[in-house]
Amino acid sequence: MKESSNQLNRRKFLGLSALGLTGLTILPSWTINGIKVAPSDRVVLGFIGAGRQALSDFTSFSSVPGVQVAAVCDVDTMKQVRFKQRVEEWQKKLNVSPRCDMYEQYEELLERRDIDAVEVVTPDHWHALQTIHAMQAGKDVYVQKPLAYTIKEGLVMVDVANKNKKVVQVGSQQRSSKEFQKAIELVRNGKIGHIEKIYAKVGDPPKPLDLPEESVPGNLNFNLWMGPLNDPNIHYHPDLCPPISLEPAEQEKLWGAWRWYRETGNGFTADWGAHMFDIAQAAIGMDGSGPAEYIPKGYNGTEYLTFKYLNGIVMTEQPYLEDQPSAQGIKFIGTNGWIEVARGYLNASDASLVPEELAGRRPGQRMDAAAREQFEKERSKRRAEQREGLAFEISSPHMQNFIDSVKSRQKPIASIEVGCSTNTLCCLGNIATELKRPVNWDPATLRFVDDKEAANHRLYHYEYRRPYKL
Numbered sequence: 001m002k003e004s005s006n007q008l009n010r011r012k013f014l015g016l017s018a019l020g021l022t023g024l025t026i027l028p029s030w031t032i033n034g035i036k037v038a039p040s041d042r043v044v045l046g047f048i049g050a051g052r053q054a055l056s057d058f059t060s061f062s063s064v065p066g067v068q069v070a071a072v073c074d075v076d077t078m079k080q081v082r083f084k085q086r087v088e089e090w091q092k093k094l095n096v097s098p099r100c101d102m103y104e105q106y107e108e109l110l111e112r113r114d115i116d117a118v119e120v121v122t123p124d125h126w127h128a129l130q131t132i133h134a135m136q137a138g139k140d141v142y143v144q145k146p147l148a149y150t151i152k153e154g155l156v157m158v159d160v161a162n163k164n165k166k167v168v169q170v171g172s173q174q175r176s177s178k179e180f181q182k183a184i185e186l187v188r189n190g191k192i193g194h195i196e197k198i199y200a201k202v203g204d205p206p207k208p209l210d211l212p213e214e215s216v217p218g219n220l221n222f223n224l225w226m227g228p229l230n231d232p233n234i235h236y237h238p239d240l241c242p243p244i245s246l247e248p249a250e251q252e253k254l255w256g257a258w259r260w261y262r263e264t265g266n267g268f269t270a271d272w273g274a275h276m277f278d279i280a281q282a283a284i285g286m287d288g289s290g291p292a293e294y295i296p297k298g299y300n301g302t303e304y305l306t307f308k309y310l311n312g313i314v315m316t317e318q319p320y321l322e323d324q325p326s327a328q329g330i331k332f333i334g335t336n337g338w339i340e341v342a343r344g345y346l347n348a349s350d351a352s353l354v355p356e357e358l359a360g361r362r363p364g365q366r367m368d369a370a371a372r373e374q375f376e377k378e379r380s381k382r383r384a385e386q387r388e389g390l391a392f393e394i395s396s397p398h399m400q401n402f403i404d405s406v407k408s409r410q411k412p413i414a415s416i417e418v419g420c421s422t423n424t425l426c427c428l429g430n431i432a433t434e435l436k437r438p439v440n441w442d443p444a445t446l447r448f449v450d451d452k453e454a455a456n457h458r459l460y461h462y463e464y465r466r467p468y469k470l
Helices: 002-020 054-061 076-093 105-112 124-136 151-164 177-189 222-226 268-271 274-283 367-386 398-410 416-435
Strands: 030-032 035-037 043-048 067-071 101-103 116-121 140-143 169-170 195-201 293-295 306-308 314-316 330-334 339-341 345-348 439-442
Touching: 002 067, 002 268, 035 345, 035 398, 043 105, 043 398, 054 067, 054 076, 054 116, 054 398, 067 076, 076 314, 101 105, 101 345, 105 124, 116 124, 124 140, 124 151, 124 439, 140 398, 151 416, 169 398, 169 416, 177 274, 177 339, 268 416, 274 330, 274 416, 293 416, 416 439
Parallel strands: 043 067, 043 116, 067 101, 116 140, 140 169, 195 314
Antiparallel strands: 030 035, 195 330, 293 306, 293 439, 306 314, 330 339, 339 345
């Protein structure tokens, strides 16, 4: 009875506090990028996570007409303040009353009734719980890639999204990039014949955590950063949570290294696989499905991590450019030719297939003096805009697609189902690598084929640290 009473009082409190928080001082109508936005067209965002990726994504979202940002949550109080300052500087430029509330507990942000959607831009091990709780709180979600840390997390997230009828966009932004869209179109339309092989270069799998333990700074709640992770070998090191300074202003010196270690991430296999494997899946019509056999590098002389589809297509994690072995990208090899695609680059065995404006520059190719000068000017401009919180004149297509989907209630270009199938592929590749043998998976039933060892692997599912539950 005491527990029931406490829960009732908490629910009552949450309802009253949410009502009290709806007085966010945003003008009833306002202008962004010269476009007047009515209240009915406004989408109010909250950010869960305030690191360097969150700042970059905020800059992109800030250019989308109809977007406002109301709150931020992070386990690092300095990053909360930095994000708040960036948002409020932007709001002032829009003649909007500046206000971006800060939270350490994401559940408090989700209680806000004035927030329509959230971005989950935290380490991968937090994606599932925060996305699920956001959807259950009535929010649409933009969640950074990869969708989840484990296979089961992704499957549960899809189920919750469908039950709650929520729009979820995964941050695999290459889906919205013109060069990748064109490559997908060419492959799907049979312009190079039947696809036989795919080279998709992403990088190495995760390695065991080998960072020495250091003292946790006072501005960081590392216990909360850990969340559901239950591995006793995990401890604080600044590389896992790159520090910043406010006075003097000093940004992160590296990306969060949690992604490179088995205990906290899925390595390049998922970090870049969520981009490159994702595009390969889209091009050959395997969204929502995937390979049936995963063969690790080194098994019986296998040179590269290999994925075999039931339709006979074989994808390998290997360089797509012989002279640029570390460059991330994809090469589709068909019966009538080939197509290469990477960020800012598209090429084909038949040059007439590639529009001039999409050809771009081949990785490793030197720029002439004029091109270098122009590149440096554009890069300096982008960095200045990011520092000052200015909106770009042209919105990010991926963020624009998400906001359009929130308004139309249609599936976004990188839906949660798409993100789940790509995430499953990445996890299965790492499972095979760690088991040092092939793993067979039924993409129709979403189950391992007679393999209890693989089914019990932590990347299928692990027991959360109490009190967290999936």
